[in-house]
Amino acid sequence: MKIDPEAEMRAVLEPSHEEVRRVVAVALGSPAPGPRPRVPLMVAAGAIAALAILTLYIGQAPSFTEPLLVGPAAEAAGRLSNSGSVMLVKEPSGRTLIANRAAGAQATDGETSYRLMISKGIAP
Amino acid sequence: MDLEATVRDLAPRLLRYCRGRLANLDSAEDVAQTALMALVARWRAVGPPDSPVAFAFSIARRRAWRSALRDRLLQPLSTLGFRSEPSADPIQRAEARSELQRLRGELQKLSVKEREAMLHVVAGELSVVDAAKALGISESALKMRLARARQKLKEAGR
Numbered sequence: 646m647k648i649d650p651e652a653e654m655r656a657v658l659e660p661s662h663e664e665v666r667r668v669v670a671v672a673l674g675s676p677a678p679g680p681r682p683r684v685p686l687m688v689a690a691g692a693i694a695a696l697a698i699l700t701l702y703i704g705q706a707p708s709f710t711e712p713l714l715v716g717p718a719a720e721a722a723g724r725l726s727n728s729g730s731v732m733l734v735k736e737p738s739g740r741t742l743i744a745n746r747a748a749g750a751q752a753t754d755g756e757t758s759y760r761l762m763i764s765k766g767i768a769p
Numbered sequence: 770m771d772l773e774a775t776v777r778d779l780a781p782r783l784l785r786y787c788r789g790r791l792a793n794l795d796s797a798e799d800v801a802q803t804a805l806m807a808l809v810a811r812w813r814a815v816g817p818p819d820s821p822v823a824f825a826f827s828i829a830r831r832r833a834w835r836s837a838l839r840d841r842l843l844q845p846l847s848t849l850g851f852r853s854e855p856s857a858d859p860i861q862r863a864e865a866r867s868e869l870q871r872l873r874g875e876l877q878k879l880s881v882k883e884r885e886a887m888l889h890v891v892a893g894e895l896s897v898v899d900a901a902k903a904l905g906i907s908e909s910a911l912k913m914r915l916a917r918a919r920q921k922l923k924e925a926g927r
Contacts (some may be wrong), residue, residue, distance in 0.1 A: 650922065651891045657868045658892050660784035664798055668780045672805035673773060 772812050775821050776805055782822075783829050785892040788869070789876060796836045804829035822895055823902035830885065830903065878925050883918035886911055 783804055787797035808825045811818060818824040876884050889900040890911075901911040 650926065654789075654872060654887075654891050655785060655894075657872045658785040658788045660781055660788060660798075664784055665780045668784060668798060668802045668805060669777055671802050672776050672780070672809050675806045675809055 770817050770821070772809065772817070775812075775817075776809065779808070779822065779825050780805060782893045782895075783825060785894075786826065786888050787829060787833055789873070789888045789892045790830075790833045791837055791840070792873065793836075793840050796840055797833075800829055800832045800836050803832050820899055820902055822893075822899045826889060826893055826895060826899070826903035827905075875922060875925060879918050879921055883914050883921070886914035887918045887922075890915060 780801065783801040784797065787801045788794060791797040791800065804825045807828045808818075808821055811824065812821070876887070879887065885904060886900065889895045889903060890897070893900070895903065897908050897911055901908045904911065906914075
């Protein structure tokens with residue numbers, strides 16, 4: 646009788662009942678997938694929302710391309726902390742402005758003349 | 770389609786495929802188990818795939834490739850023998866071992882593509898449609914590989 650070589654191949658590769666039983670038991674006993682993790686998604690959504698808010702805030706902030714008028718409270722604070730690149734200056738008309746001191750635009754407080762680079766920023 | 774019945778039907782077929790594919794029988798069982806677990810997880814999460822057979826065999830093929838590479842890299846040749854079944858008769862065990870070695874020797878004469886085709890269709894008993902899907906090739910390409918493999922094995926057997 647001629648033996649089918651492919652059936653013979655299957656017979657040689659045939660696993661034991663014990664192996665089959667083990668594999669089936671483990672596969673069917675594997676825990677059901679729980680709900681998908683929400684935390685990373687929420688974190689990602691939160692980060693995107695924060696970025697969007699920040700972008701909107703910066704976009705809507707008054708342009709600092711020219712000196713801005715500030716109130717008397719900011720003026721008082723500015724006089725005390727007139728350091729770094731941001732400073733308060735007083736216009737000849739008496740208005741107080743907040744400006745970025747670097748190089749560029751000219752501003753004066755009546756007594757001192759400042760060379761100012763007015764960059765983007767937020768008015769107090 | 771019933772998950773449990775599918776798993777019970779696929780388990781021996783996947784094990785046969787993995788035993789033909791991998792020299793290390795522990796790795797073969799691990800790969801078959803992983804493929805079935807992936808099928809079960811997918812089934813329970815979003816329902817059965819279009820072809821559960823092709824799904825499980827695709828995973829088994831990828832895992833087997835990785836496992837073979839890992840075995841080759843990490844394990845000394847002496848450990849790539851055949852696992853001893855403690856309950857089996859030593860004579861039967863030795864016979865099975867030599868038969869498996871002989872078969873693997875024959876399969877080594879085929880190219881990787883032809884061997885995969887043979888193992889899917891003959892050992893895994895996949896239909897041509899499912900095997901082609903699992904291997905990601907057309908049915909005609911699979912048939913050609915099978916024909917070449919059968920021819921080579923026939924010539925080697927003479």
